[in-house]
Amino acid sequence: MSAQPELVSVTVDGREIQVPKGTGMIETAAAAGVEIPVFCYEPRLGPPIGACRMCLCEVEGMPKLQAACTLTAQEGMALKTAQTSPKAAEGQHAMLEFILLNHPLDCPDCDKGGECPLQDLTFRFGPGNTRMQFPKRTFDKPVPISPLIALDRERCILCYRCTRFSENVSEDGQLVAVNRGAQSLIATFEDEPYRAHFSGNVLELCPVGALTSTTYRFRARPWEIQNVPTVCGLCPVGCNVWATTREGRVARVLSRNHPEVHEGWLCDKGRFAHDHLAAPDRIRAPLLRVRRRGFEEVSPERALDEAARGLREADGPVVVAFSGAETVEQADALARIAVAGAGGWSALLPDDWDPSLEAFRAPLSDIRDADVCLVLGDHPVEERAPIVDLWLRAARRGGAEVITVGPSGSVRAAPGSAAPTCAALRAGKGLPRELRETSRALRQAKRIALVWSEDDPTGGGHVGALADELRGRAKADVAVYALPRTPNGRGVAAAWHAGGGVVAGELPEEIGALVVAGDEAAHDPRVLELAGRARFVLAFAMFQSEVTSWSHVVLPATSYLEREGTFVNLEGRHQRLRRAVVPAGPDELELLAGLGERLGVQLDPWAAPSAEGQARLAPPHEFAWSRPDPQPPTARSAAPGLELVRYRPLFSGAAVERVPQLQFQRPAPEIELAHEDAVTRGIANEETVVVTSNGTSKELRARISRRLRAGVVRVAEEHARGLEDHVQVTK
Amino acid sequence: MALRELLLEHADARDLTRLSEYEAVGGYASLRKAVGMERQAVLDELLAANVRGRGGAGFPMGRKASFLPQPGDTPNPIYLVANADESEPGTFKDREIMLRIPHMFVEGVVIAGYTIGASYAFIYLRGEYLTEFEVLTAALEEARKARLVGKDVLGSGWGLTVVVHRGAGAYICGEETALLDSLEGRRGQPRTKPPFPAISGLYASPTLINNVETLATVPKILELGGARYAQLGVENSAGTRVFSLSGNVVRGGNYELEMGTTLRELVHDIGGGIPDGRELKAIIPGGSSVPVLSADEVDTPLDFDAMAEAGTMLGSGGVIVIDDRCCMVQLGLRVAQFYMHESCGKCTPCREGTRWMVQLLRRIEDGEASQGELDVLLNACDRILGNCLCPLGDAAAMPVASYVAKFREEYQRHIDEGGCPFGGESSLDRVLAPVDQHHGRVRGEIEVPTHA
Amino acid sequence: MAELYDEIQAVAAQYPSRRSAVMPALRLAQERHGGWLPAEAFREVAEALELTPAYCQAVASFYDMYHLEPVGRHMVEICTNVSCALVGAQQVLEAFERELEVSAGETTADGEVTLRTVECAGGCGWGTVVAVDHRYREPVRPEDVPGIVKELRGA
């Protein structure tokens, strides 16, 4: 990007305006205060296609009307829109008439009614006069193209926004236009469901009521709703959203474009998982374990007294198991409560953070502008921080070299290679052949983006060290994006350390009390094991789990849509959660304050973190632990059989499990198998195979991949339970 | 007789599909000459020849070639694309060239490739042309063996890889930017211009696109020299063209004529006139997408300017002769059906407008149209004209509007008499567009599949 | 016989970008699947070119020469565009419909012959043009039709 863009002056409907040369004409006109109607134009979908022709304008010196969306500002250009040019107005009427030739006039019972660009334009720029006493195109309507999305082809105006999203943004290549000319229509392959991480975005892209949400259809009318600006709390990206609420319930989630974070895209988890708030099995009142008779609902006061007593009397250390979904304020409060308790304390943190990474902090949008992106780790980026995958694709489309080092990467590395690869690239010499190209690319790059998608105890120390090296040697500007496992894992870690908490290196044998903070922790097998060892267990949870059944006191927890507070996303960006709806049970924050009070800790978890609180969070130096020197871990044990890689699917967890329409997005019981390994075993794609590792054996469907490294198999966590690191696969 | 064979010279006497035969009449001498010249010098000859494109638009070839950046000035490779998608109704000249003088076409491709410094040339060949594909690939193979094509052409150190890419049945892929998308493995839909292919074409690289006949002319230009070539024909229409003559005429076929020859000479002297003692009613001079000429305009010369004056175009040189048995409403309906069937579906006015035109024309032909509807039809054409993403919409609107303009009373009679005055005797009676293969569509009508 | 996958790789190697090979790949797949493209064919082409089946179907459905429904062993295609129509394409079509006892767009009961009408085939001067198994017959008159059909039945 050039430093100072040259300014040119353009006149739009007689108004002169100065804009940078090459600015799109739609934006230029807008800057001049003139709105040009568009349907197909949407800059986030790539170059303009000039298909709908709604933006026809007159340009001085050009005989024909021009599609304004395809023009860019040039010095002296004079544009006349429908507002001042009769010719342009006639052109616009013509386009509206053509569109309405086949568009049903069913606005009253259309979900888009009231927020439909076509409806607005027909009112404002019509008359799309009615000279068409002809049969309109007819289709079955609406047809579900997935459990989440319904398509009404009669309403489709073929602006190709949805298909361009599928082809050029998410690159899932599943939603396409088939046939030609007047026969063209939007479809999926053989009517299979549109199953992709980002499918829901087409709902917001569709300018008419052709694509509507099955979870929102007919739920509310635009004038009955309220939109609350907040942040998605389901992954470490932290997309900005509007929570549309109606009668105290979240009816839908729409995106609120933050150009540096997510460019307005949302994944389907963030968009559709909100229905779990209203799940019937949600814990609404405090529960107290009573001898033999299991649990009984008690008043908050009673529950808090019991909880406080349990913590006070716990002889032995207090351990807090975090979910990484707590706000910074919650984590801070829990830290202080733990510290106040007797007998030492420690925590189980889902994520940790190496302060050295702070030096390589950059907005996610910088990935798009990098010329080399290096992705390291065994965990698929799109499963852990989906939006990051979109930025990487944007970078590739922009000509960047995107190198992925992993079991199915462009460099097909063995599992666990991320750290050794960093070390090797730092050393620079004695590189294995497959890394030489990578090393060369990194040395020549001017702008480098490093993405770390690995669980490691050093909190990204390895990639931090590589970044140091590259910046020092190659004089490149380097950005590092280490992907935490959990939405606010980074903020929680910071708060805990700031609060003076220590991290459990070795967890104590004897545990006085265990505090389970939220459902993620409650579903973690390690926590279950701790619960078995703790004398007293206090759990905050939205839903029942094995861990809650082990607890002595269970306090109802809240979701990110029900809280005020601060999240720190993977960039280190502090974002504010706003309460969209009030929680079903007693307020979690009040409960925390009450607990603190009983333990003599002054807490105000509602307050936005005070200046000094923020400072304590501000890395790096206040961090309470030292940067570990990244030693490449010793490679995994070489045992016979295929090496199993587990991954945590995006569509998993307590929230997803409670939204019926999202079930189809969860990974099928499949095992991803390298083509070579399938051939040697005579296994065909989609064939059922038996997977065994000493003792346990299960049946899974084979998914054969030509990208996966030979000798490696990949299975989603939830289908890999009981399997060890090496497995046998047979027909 | 005004036949003037330049390209097709010797083609009757000898089997010019064979390299030896072609070389025996001086074949590939122009290429030898060219690779010995500076690239700019070759371009100068093309500019001097003032040869205009034979594909339809008639843009001067030399000028177009000069828009491309110099090989040194662009990081991307430079591509040459030969447009052999010939699909304009009434046009079948490129086929004749590829079947009978394939080597001349290949020679033209290689010279053009040399001129712009390309290392890759694609020939986008109409999918239906199977025999043509075989003849062309055989000729290319011969040329390759003789080091006339491929790595290191004639030891010049410069090489050109030529790939024949077969289409699969889509008229729109003849439009240059749609062709490029198709060649890139997409649905063949036109792109917005600018950027023009010369700057950003195939794989976003500088690309020169020319028609088969245009390229086949190049060797002759180098043989004669640009200046002498420019003498042929008339002003602004230099050289000869292979005209395709079809319809109600005794001797249909391809005839190479100097431009400026009149339609009368082509239709009556060369083509043997109208059969069965019928009367000439109308002539479509440049493929079905151009406005029609009435019988009394038969003396119009076949050159760009004269046709423009007559309010029509030379287009692709497909001359369709229509006698007095033809109902002009049926003609309009059939032509509109073709363009509706071939509309790519990307832009609104073409996709919706062509379909509406067919509906209106069907009502007029069936005598169901009410008085105002003839003007609705004209207005629909008018609303398509100039408003589409590519010229296909115009290709449907222009001719139909001209039929109404020149034969208005015949259209009016359909409405007044509540039916076709030909009463089933028209030569086009009952002729309808192809059944849509993809959805077993009812002939001529649109019935869109339910896709539940 | 070489694997379709490998054949496609060979074709793809001709192009600077693999995606460009989708049309020839679909053509190869169609030949292997009896002249049309079932769902399986799209999956095979998609895998070979690292595209999606939906993408391949979107491309195929745009072009008239890829068949999305089964076709006969033989293909008879009659041009019914203007030039051919002016000289009797409709009568030729009707002759074929009589002889084959199907109407345009259909395949004979025995699955032998598919009858299609097509747009301008590019032989206008010698109309009516009929492509029999993709080889042009120019011109064809109604009286030639029985012979052609006999020939097909015999073949």
Ligand SMILES: Cc1cc2nc3c(=O)[nH]c(=O)nc-3n(C[C@H](O)[C@H](O)[C@H](O)COP(=O)(O)O)c2cc1C
């Ligand atoms: C709808 C449409 C169809 C076309 N079909 C063809 C064609 O079949 N063959 C061709 O050479 N040009 C065709 N053209 C013209 C091409 O776009 C392009 O102008 C031409 O190939 C350039 O070559 P030339 O300059 O040598 O004529 C078509 C244009 C349009 C708008």
Ligand code: SF4
């Ligand atoms: S479904 Fe919507 S977005 Fe897609 S083409 Fe139709 S109108 Fe456009």
Ligand code: FES
């Ligand atoms: S009209 Fe029949 S081949 Fe052209």
